[in-house]
Each structure stands twice: as structure tokens, then as C-alpha cells.
Amino acid sequence: MAGDLKKVEDAFTTASGREVTLQIWVEEENLDKTDHAMASLKRAMRWDEQAYGREYDLDLFMIVAVNDFNMGAMENKGLNIFNSAAVLTHPHTATDVAFQRVESIVAHEYFHNWSGNRVTCRDWFQLSLKEGFTVFRDQCFSADTNSPAVKRIEDVAFFRTAQFAEDAGPTAHPVRPDHYIEIGNFYTLTIYEKGAEVVRMLANLVGEEAFRRGADRYFERFDGQAVTIEDFVDCMAEASGLDLSQFMHWYSQAGTPEIDAFGEYDYAKAEYRLILRQRTPATPDQPDKQPLHIPVRLGLVGTKSGRDLPLTLDGEALGSDAVIHLREAEQEFLFTDVSEAPVPSLLRGFSAPVKLRFPYGREGPGLPAGQRLRRLQPLGFGPAPGHAGPGRPDRCPSQRRREGDGPAGHRGLPRPARGRARGSCGAGRDDHPAQRGLHRRAAAAGGRRCHPRRPGVHASRAGHGTAR
Numbered sequence: 001m002a003g004d005l006k007k008v009e010d011a012f013t014t015a016s017g018r019e020v021t022l023q024i025w026v027e028e029e030n031l032d033k034t035d036h037a038m039a040s041l042k043r044a045m046r047w048d049e050q051a052y053g054r055e056y057d058l059d060l061f062m063i064v065a066v067n068d069f070n071m072g073a074m075e076n077k078g079l080n081i082f083n084s085a086a087v088l089t090h091p092h093t094a095t096d097v098a099f100q101r102v103e104s105i106v107a108h109e110y111f112h113n114w115s116g117n118r119v120t121c122r123d124w125f126q127l128s129l130k131e132g133f134t135v136f137r138d139q140c141f142s143a144d145t146n147s148p149a150v151k152r153i154e155d156v157a158f159f160r161t162a163q164f165a166e167d168a169g170p171t172a173h174p175v176r177p178d179h180y181i182e183i184g185n186f187y188t189l190t191i192y193e194k195g196a197e198v199v200r201m202l203a204n205l206v207g208e209e210a211f212r213r214g215a216d217r218y219f220e221r222f223d224g225q226a227v228t229i230e231d232f233v234d235c236m237a238e239a240s241g242l243d244l245s246q247f248m249h250w251y252s253q254a255g256t257p258e259i260d261a262f263g264e265y266d267y268a269k270a271e272y273r274l275i276l277r278q279r280t281p282a283t284p285d286q287p288d289k290q291p292l293h294i295p296v297r298l299g300l301v302g303t304k305s306g307r308d309l310p311l312t313l314d315g316e317a318l319g320s321d322a323v324i325h326l327r328e329a330e331q332e333f334l335f336t337d338v339s340e341a342p343v344p345s346l347l348r349g350f351s352a353p354v355k356l357r358f359p360y361g362r363e364g365p366g367l368p369a370g371q372r373l374r375r376l377q378p379l380g381f382g383p384a385p386g387h388a389g390p391g392r393p394d395r396c397p398s399q400r401r402r403e404g405d406g407p408a409g410h411r412g413l414p415r416p417a418r419g420r421a422r423g424s425c426g427a428g429r430d431d432h433p434a435q436r437g438l439h440r441r442a443a444a445a446g447g448r449r450c451h452p453r454r455p456g457v458h459a460s461r462a463g464h465g466t467a468r
């Protein structure tokens with residue numbers, strides 16, 4: 001890196017007591033706009049120590065931010081290179097959103113030091129190994145640092161708007177594509193954002209402690225190596241004892257799964273029968289799909305009392321908030337000792353990137369006349385905003401500890417998002433036509449996006465790969 005640049009310098013003491021010099025190099029006119037990036041970097045370094053036990057390994061960490069870098073950000077070891085738009089902020093000229101964006105990107109690139117650099121990808125097909133995982137890590141960092149609920153709502157709204165569209169269109173592709181002509185075209189929302197959702201599902205499936213053990217195992221076992229997505233998932237399977245072989249379809253199948261839910265309450269037996277039917281639509285090159293392993297987090301809410309109902313499934317008491325495993329194309333779950341008819345439309349949503357629908361109501365046998373469950377209307381797709389609050393499935397593992405695991409927050413459940421059009425809840429941040437043009441130009445030039453969701457955040461063509 002060569003240029004007429006000035007630096008601001010700070011220091012960070014690692015958990016083990018080592019002193020690391022931190023430098024941000026910018027053009028002189030930008031020297032007064034680096035405070036927030038430096039503070040964000042230090043927060044990210046501390047967070048990675050606490051959430052993942054990952055310390056920075058060198059004595060010097062540098063960020064270079066230049067006005068004329070034509071991409072966005074790139075995680076070169078010890079020397080992250082940024083477009084100044086992704087680093088500089090000043091209270092007089094930047095909004096809160098800009099401050100949070102800088103914090104998130106600085107953290108993302110820093111986190112690559114472990115998930116991307118120390119452990120990197122064997123080949124480009126494994127791109128989501130580092131990007132999906134690192135987006136998940138930066139999402140959790142931002143959630144822990146700011147408002148978890150706001151962060152999750154923003155991410156889900158954006159995901160549903162932009163990635164669902166990609167998954168339903170002619171360029172739909174799996175999180176791990178099996179062929180490509182130009183990998184520069186694969187810096188996509190699917191690789192990044194859906195990849196992050198898949199990692200989030202893994203975290204939900206195996207639980208907080210096993211996820212951390214799996215991550216520790218992954219970093220320790222593969223430090224200094226170039227590995228595959230299987231290596232990552234295997235660590236989670238070993239740490240949890242769960243069979244994740246079916247889960248791998250999430251990496252190989254494109255398209256957004258659709259799940260139809262049918263609920264039926266039997267007054268006489270006090271049983272609630274829930275039938276979930278999953279289907280992934282055909283996508284280019286993939287006419288037939290296998291059923292996915294989908295973690296479904298749910299609770300039932302009483303029609304009369306409005307209260308959360310305790311769940312008993314297969315004789316096991318699960319509390320009022322449980323994760324069930326959907327593995328079949330159609331699967332039935334029979335909840336017993338359900339004291340009153342639940343409101344099926346308040347099923348809490350899926351901790352998975354799926355579309356959820358209630359196409360038909362089901363009338364329970366033995367339902368007294370006049371008390372028939374009303375016919376259900378189709379819901380909005382996917383988890384409704386608000387599901388990410390305390391007690392929601394979408395918490396990052398590190399949030400759990402802070403929030404506690406009580407059944408709080410149910411009263412604040414949003415009404416069913418009836419009639420809300422898909423994608424109506426957030427404008428795609430990457431949707432600006434000029435921005436799309438930039439991406440196309442970047443791709444045409446062999447350039448690579450590091451952050452498809454963040455306008456202007458790209459990595460340069462010069463070895464975004466971190467193969468060591």
C-alpha cells in the first residue's frame with residue numbers, strides 16, 4: 001500500500017495482556033473522521049475475544065481508507081483496505097445509520113482475521129464458509145453492541161426483500177454453488193446473507209454452548225488450513241452429537257422453502273395436531289428438491305386466555321417455547337395436554353429462511369357448534385418482525401446469556417401480518433440502480449464484492465481470496 005497518507009494511532013491490550021498497535025491510515029483531510037472506526041475496531045476485538053475466544057495474533061493491525069479505492073472493504077491480513085466511505089464518520093455529517101454501518105463493516109473485516117484468514121477456504125465453492133459465517137458473526141456483534149431486536153428486524157426485512165427475490169429468480173443458486181464461470185459473480189446475497197442464516201440455523205439447532213464448542217473446535221483444528229463447509233458443519237455435529245447430514249441440503253439446494261402449516265385442536269382429547277408440509281420450488285438446474293432439516297421454534301397461544309400454553313410433545317414437557325425438527329416433506333406433531341384451543345396463526349415463526357403460510361384453516365373434530373376455529377388467512381411470509389426480541393429464536397448465541405431465557409415478551413407478540421405483501425417491509429439497501437451498475441461493472445472487471453448488502457462495500461479483484 002503506497003500513498004500520501006497520515007495515520008491515527010491507538011492501542012489495544014488483548015485478553016492475554018499483549019499490546020497491539022492500531023493504526024488507521026487516511027488522506028490528511030479525513031484525519032478528524034476516524035474516531036468512530038477506531039472505537040468500533042476496539043469493540044470488535046474485545047467482542048471476538050469474549051464471544052469466540054479469538055485474540056488478535058500480530059503486534060500491529062492497520063486499516064487503510066482511501067477516497068479512490070473503487071471497491072468497499074477487504075480483509076488483507078493485518079492490513080484491511082477500505083473505501084473511505086466505509087470508515088469515515090463525523091457527528092456533523094453522518095447519521096446514526098452511517099455510524100452503525102461503519103461499525104459493522106470494520107468489525108466484519110476484522111472478524112475475517114479468524115474466519116477467513118487463519119482458517120480459509122479450500123476453493124471458491126466454499127466462499128460462504130468464510131462469508132456466511134463472518135456475516136453471522138458481524139450480525140451478532142452489532143446485535144450485542146446495539147439493539148438486538150432492531151438489528152434482527154433490519155436484517156430479516158432486508159433478507160426477505162432482496163434474497164428471497166434472488167432465490168426466486170433466474171440467478172437462483174445454492175449457498176455452495178457446484179459450478180461457476182466467473183466467481184466474481186458469486187459475491188451474492190445467497191452466499192453472504194443466506195449463508196449467514198444457515199449458520200444461524202445451525203446455532204439454533206445445536207444450542208449456544210455446543211455452537212461455541214463447535215466453533216472452538218473448528219478454529220483450533222483447522223488453524224492455518226484451507227478447508228470446506230463440511231469441515232465446519234462436522235465440528236458442529238461433533239460438538240452437539242446431532243446428525244447434520246440432512247442439514248447439508250441447505251448448502252446444495254437453491255430456492256426458498258415454503259412451509260404450509262395446518263393446525264387442528266381436539267377439545268375432547270385436549271390435543272393439538274400440527275401438520276407442517278415443506279416444499280422447495282424448482283430453480284434453474286434443480287427441478288427436484290429433497291426435504292430440508294428445518295428447526296421450527298414455536299409456541300401456542302390460547303384462544304380464550306391469550307396466554308402461552310405449555311407444550312408437551314411425545315410425552316416430553318417442552319415449556320412454552322420449543323424447537324421442533326421438521327425433516328419430512330410432511331410431518332405431524334401431536335401436542336398433548338393442551339388445555340384450550342390455540343390460535344394457530346400465532347405460531348411464532350421459523351428460525352429459518354423459509355416462507356410460512358397457513359393456506360387453510362382446520363376445524364377440529366368434536367368442536368362444539370358455534371365454537372369452530374375461524375378460517376385462517378394466509379400470513380405474511382417468514383418470521384414477523386418482533387420475533388427477534390428477547391426469548392425469540394433469532395438471538396445470537398452470545399445474546400442469550402445477557403437476556404436470560406424466560407418466557408418474557410409474549411404479550412408483545414405482533415398481530416399476524418395478515419395481508420402484508422412480501423417484501424413490503426424494507427427497501428433493499430443494495431437496490432439503488434446506480435449501485436447495481438457499480439456491482440455489474442465491478443464483476444465485469446473481475447472485481448469482487450465483499451458485501452453485497454452494503455452499498456459501496458466491495459473487495460478488490462486483487463486476491464480477495466485469503467489463501468495462505
Ligand SMILES: [Zn+2]
Nearest residue numbers: 108131134450
Ligand atoms: Zn467478508
